[in-house]
Amino acid sequence: MADPLFPRLALIGIGLIGASIALAARRAGVVGEIAIHTRSPATLKRAEELGLGDVYCSTAVEAVKDADCVIVCVPVGACEGVAIEIGPHLKTGAVISDVGSVKAAVIRAMAPHLPPTVHFIPGHPLAGTEHSGPDAGFAELFQNRWTVLTPAPDVDSEAVARFTAFWRALGANVEAMSAEHHDLVLAITSHLPHLIAYNIVGTAADLESGLRSEVLKFSASGFRDFTRIAASDPTMWRDVFLNNKDAVLEMLGRFNEDLALLTRAIRNGDGDTLFDLFTRTRAIRRSIIAIGQDTAAPDFGRRDHKPAE
């Protein structure tokens, strides 16, 4: 076997993303030893039962000792505490990264606590499911998905190249951009859709109980897809909205303006405005299929019964 990209990888946090990195990195043969720490003793024990790593550490300091690459896989709001704890113990020349869904706030929280002798390359794998915890991880999670890296312009380019190779080995497509740009793009592609899904499911949850039970029963007509999105990890998403506030509020403002126009069109019986919008949105869907981000196969909600081709 060729020399691994990183002889020792440390994962701080071992939920869906951390566990998937462990499984994918092991399978790709790009790391030597995998050291795992997570705050909860029960979760650490579960990670060991699942055989996710080689060394299971009760402290983060112990996990990052001699590690050539450290990936912090905790909710955004917990990143600063981890940086404070591990900063003084990082190996010279190590790559340190994270997997948070917001980047500018994570950089503000972590960078001040990291020594100048390490290479800080913040990252965000655009992959996940609505499940969480180490049992939810699987090696294929990053396959053909984007991982966005947001290193500062002065970060060592060899370290960035090595960390890019690491993510590519895990199956990801890698793109670098500024943290601020990442946060704006994700606000509309991910954060706003999640917020809207949480909101509509919350509206349904508040219905009179008789009506609510029928909403569940007939949920296959559209609502169900929103409940899947709205089942994502509450801690993670709370932290996303608290830490990407400006971009989310900006996109929410645009969304509300558009919804006001749409509401007025319905109230006034203005079918042309509705038809024009519904035609434009269909074109967006075609663009997404054309660039390979989804397939044109119809989704009728039951993957066990597919229509014949």
Place this chain on the structure above:
Amino acid sequence: MADPLFPRLALIGIGLIGASIALAARRAGVVGEIAIHTRSPATLKRAEELGLGDVYCSTAVEAVKDADCVIVCVPVGACEGVAIEIGPHLKTGAVISDVGSVKAAVIRAMAPHLPPTVHFIPGHPLAGTEHSGPDAGFAELFQNRWTVLTPAPDVDSEAVARFTAFWRALGANVEAMSAEHHDLVLAITSHLPHLIAYNIVGTAADLESGLRSEVLKFSASGFRDFTRIAASDPTMWRDVFLNNKDAVLEMLGRFNEDLALLTRAIRNGDGDTLFDLFTRTRAIRRSIIAIGQDTAAPDFGRRDHKPAE
């Protein structure tokens, strides 16, 4: 073979739903002859090429002649015109139905033009994909999906029983309720989710072009699921919103109130409010899985690569 439930079935309109009814009814052996009419000669020709029926009629009057069951499968806004046209030519004792996503407005539009000698049993199969047209139809579409029937209380119970048996033979679960109740339930389970999806995709379509292309590129992070919903048939959905205005505006009002609270929580950095909502919505998801309306299998957006069980 046993006697068919309906010796002659007439389908007026042959899009996704009409074509699927033709294929499913033929497969189930519950009809003798299938007569098809649709307004567009090109679509009628396509239906014939696909072999969806036995008789292809250039007028609706010709199709409904001697039909024991007539199902009007056209957008809600076109139902009144069809009823005016076919009303005087319906066979005594025939069942007449539709497949519209709103029911009270369809009844107001159609009932005045139907003779007292027929059994009017409005229906709504809660099934579909984001595709439309006769090529999109398939026999399994209604399997294990709900079809809601909304006959008036005085409609002949034997006719309702026969039509219920017809839909069950097509694989559907059948439930009867009042048209008004149907429209309220669907406003929250289907109409509002579609409206919100159309709106958010429209917001993205209006972004500056550089940002918009990145939104498409990184759409897998949540946005993509909304584009699928927002690719549904524009004519059908325009008519839904025009014809279920009151219930949609009511649910939209509740949605907006909730979104205002959520927006304020983000602006004020109120993490507890966000966390509480995100936990409640997760419980709704569990209820939907518990009643069998979806599976707990994780969806990570690529049905060709499933994680190991």
